[in-house]
Amino acid sequence: MLRYSIKRLFSLILSLAVASLVIFFVIEIAPGDPASFMLGINAQPDTVAALRTELGLDQSKFSRYAAWVGGMLSGDFGTSYTYRTPVAEMIADRLWVSLPLALYALALSTLIAFPAGIYAAARRGKAGDMAVMGATQLGVAVPNFWFAMMLVLIFAINLRWFNAGGFVGWDEGLLAGLHSLTLPAISLALPQAAILARVMRSALLDILGEDFMRTARAKGLSRRQALWRHGLRNALIPVLTIIGLQFSFLLAGAIIIEQVFYLPGLGRLVFQAISARDLIVVESVVMLLVFAVITVNFLVDLAYAAVDPRLRSRT
Amino acid sequence: MSRNLILGGAMSALVLLAAAVSFVWTPFDHTAMDIPSKLQTPNVIHWLGTDHFGRDIFSMIMVGARTSIAVALVAVGIGMSIGVPLGLAAAARSGNWLDELIMRGNDLVFAFPSLVIAILITAIFGAGAVNAIIAIGIFNIPVFARITRGAALSLWQREFILAARVAGKNAARISAEHILPNVANLLIVQGTIQFSLGILAEAGLSYVGLGAQPPTPSWGRMLADAQTMVSFAPHLALIPGTAIILTVLGLNLMGDGLRDWLDPKLRVART
Numbered sequence: 001m002l003r004y005s006i007k008r009l010f011s012l013i014l015s016l017a018v019a020s021l022v023i024f025f026v027i028e029i030a031p032g033d034p035a036s037f038m039l040g041i042n043a044q045p046d047t048v049a050a051l052r053t054e055l056g057l058d059q060s061k062f063s064r065y066a067a068w069v070g071g072m073l074s075g076d077f078g079t080s081y082t083y084r085t086p087v088a089e090m091i092a093d094r095l096w097v098s099l100p101l102a103l104y105a106l107a108l109s110t111l112i113a114f115p116a117g118i119y120a121a122a123r124r125g126k127a128g129d130m131a132v133m134g135a136t137q138l139g140v141a142v143p144n145f146w147f148a149m150m151l152v153l154i155f156a157i158n159l160r161w162f163n164a165g166g167f168v169g170w171d172e173g174l175l176a177g178l179h180s181l182t183l184p185a186i187s188l189a190l191p192q193a194a195i196l197a198r199v200m201r202s203a204l205l206d207i208l209g210e211d212f213m214r215t216a217r218a219k220g221l222s223r224r225q226a227l228w229r230h231g232l233r234n235a236l237i238p239v240l241t242i243i244g245l246q247f248s249f250l251l252a253g254a255i256i257i258e259q260v261f262y263l264p265g266l267g268r269l270v271f272q273a274i275s276a277r278d279l280i281v282v283e284s285v286v287m288l289l290v291f292a293v294i295t296v297n298f299l300v301d302l303a304y305a306a307v308d309p310r311l312r313s314r315t
Numbered sequence: 316m317s318r319n320l321i322l323g324g325a326m327s328a329l330v331l332l333a334a335a336v337s338f339v340w341t342p343f344d345h346t347a348m349d350i351p352s353k354l355q356t357p358n359v360i361h362w363l364g365t366d367h368f369g370r371d372i373f374s375m376i377m378v379g380a381r382t383s384i385a386v387a388l389v390a391v392g393i394g395m396s397i398g399v400p401l402g403l404a405a406a407a408r409s410g411n412w413l414d415e416l417i418m419r420g421n422d423l424v425f426a427f428p429s430l431v432i433a434i435l436i437t438a439i440f441g442a443g444a445v446n447a448i449i450a451i452g453i454f455n456i457p458v459f460a461r462i463t464r465g466a467a468l469s470l471w472q473r474e475f476i477l478a479a480r481v482a483g484k485n486a487a488r489i490s491a492e493h494i495l496p497n498v499a500n501l502l503i504v505q506g507t508i509q510f511s512l513g514i515l516a517e518a519g520l521s522y523v524g525l526g527a528q529p530p531t532p533s534w535g536r537m538l539a540d541a542q543t544m545v546s547f548a549p550h551l552a553l554i555p556g557t558a559i560i561l562t563v564l565g566l567n568l569m570g571d572g573l574r575d576w577l578d579p580k581l582r583v584a585r586t
Contacts, residue, residue, distance in 0.1 A: 015419075015422065015423060019423060019426060019427070022423070026435070026439070027435075137564060137567060138560070141511075141560045143515055143518050143519065143535075143538075143556070143560075145519060146538055146552065146555075146556040146559065149541070149542060149545055149552050149556075150556070152545070153545050153546065153549055157545070157546045249428070255430055255431060255434065259522075260542070271523070274434070274435065274439075282435065286427075286432075289431055290426055290428070293426045293427070293428060294426045297426070
């Protein structure tokens with residue numbers, strides 16, 4: 001297990017290093033000089049040059065890359081070109097919206113998907129199964145931003161149960177904060193729940209065909225008891241992988257939903273930074289998201305190997 | 316043929332037909348503004364109503380189908396034309412540095428949150444349909460590479476491949492003549508799925524203003540325009556949304572149906 005973990009850790013570090021190179025150089029080739037962009041078209045060349053020096057843009061690409069990576073490793077993400085505040089602080093502020101939103105959506109998606117998937121598997125081929133499967137087909141086909149608009153129309157504009165957008169902040173209390181994240185979380189969770197329910201169902205159906213399930217039935221357990229005691233635990237492996245993948249997707253994928261609800265999260269931060277040519281913010285947020293994805297995948301792999309020893313030798 | 320295949324095929328065909336017909340005929344000019352008849356709900360003259368500029372929504376939906384299909388189709392094409400050869404090469408050289416390089420490269424692309432990168436690409440190189448295609452296409456490459464490699468790996472162990480090797484064919488020829496035809500079914504099914512994901516991605520990018528630019532109509536763009544008017548003209552949001560859902564649903568059903576139809580093993584297992 002230790003050897004496996006070290007090997008995976010090494011590949012994790014390598015992935016992160018390559019990812020950081022890719023992000024840095026993709027953004028480097030972007031047309032448009034941040035300094036001239038910030039100062040506007042009427043700026044004097046020497047003012048632009050001075051600002052370039054101040055921002056460190058006159059240094060070589062390599063030393064800027066080294067400074068960027070070195071800074072991130074010590075928690076210093078640099079200073080935003082436009083806001084003149086530390087990027088780390090801006091990210092931390094936004095994370096307080098994006099992270100709870102992703103967790104909220106993940107919780108909702110799991111709460112919907114587990115019962116739906118288990119119910120469908122238990123009633124395979126019957127009307128209940130078909131209804132759940134039909135609903136999941138619809139769930140994956142609905143664009144979440146459109147679903148968000150419909151939720152706003154029904155629950156914010158017509159019923160007035162929620163605000164149509166914005167975030168009240170956690171200072172107003174946990175419930176008020178969660179309340180203003182509810183519609184965004186539901187819209188994010190919908191397609192994820194549909195996918196998860198399908199995975200849950202097919203994982204359970206695979207397990208139901210296994211020998212140990214037949215043994216469980218043979219020793220007198222009812223179909224339902226066998227499903228709950230033996231099936232569910234074994235079906236959790238593929239389901240947990242998908243949950244791991246979904247979490248990183250929810251964190252990054254909220255970008256459009258944050259636009260719909262005007263939420264001050266990471267997605268909107270990237271958006272604003274891109275339009276303001278605030279490259280350092282863009283680089284850092286994208287790197288952070290990639291870091292989250294790679295790390296979650298790494299943890300899922302390790303959890304896998306811990307649960308199922310057969311997987312350790314396979315890679 | 317399963318019900319899924321027929322239903323999904325029919326829905327997809329309908330969308331394709333609408334897009335094709337829009338080249339020669341639409342009920343109205345999709346760019347023609349007619350302010351006096353703005354924001355009409357569906358009626359006899361304007362079958363799906365009009366938008367805030369009085370443009371005919373039915374015509375816009377027809378032309379919008381063109382944009383969605385073109386973007387998603389080319390993106391799938393990019394993914395297939397690069398991903399499939401990569402997957403074949405990785406399988407043919409299984410276990411050596413080329414395989415390792417290709418698969419690690421794939422992992423890397425998978426690690427990038429696709430939407431963020433798509434937004435990054437379109438934002439850096441300019442918003443527009445072409446950049447949206449590239450952004451969506453890049454993320455199709457690893458999908459096809461991985462699925463091709465997985466299927467090809469097991470084929471390389473089979474007797475008929477051994478026979479081809481004994482006959483003196485090299486890896487490239489075997490990949491093209493024997494492996495590729497045998498993974499084609501899988502690729503068609505995956506192609507359908509990626510196509511539907513491409514439609515959703517295009518809609519998302521257009522919605523945030525990074526896809527097709529006005530006056531080219533696109534479903535996502537129509538939804539973005541509708542957002543501020545949804546309280547008094549909900550049909551502006553309902554209609555393009557329904558168009559997206561029906562298209563994606565149709566493609567997914569078709570993909571499921573195709574998989575069952577093309578894979579005889581599944582057909583037996585399901586009965």
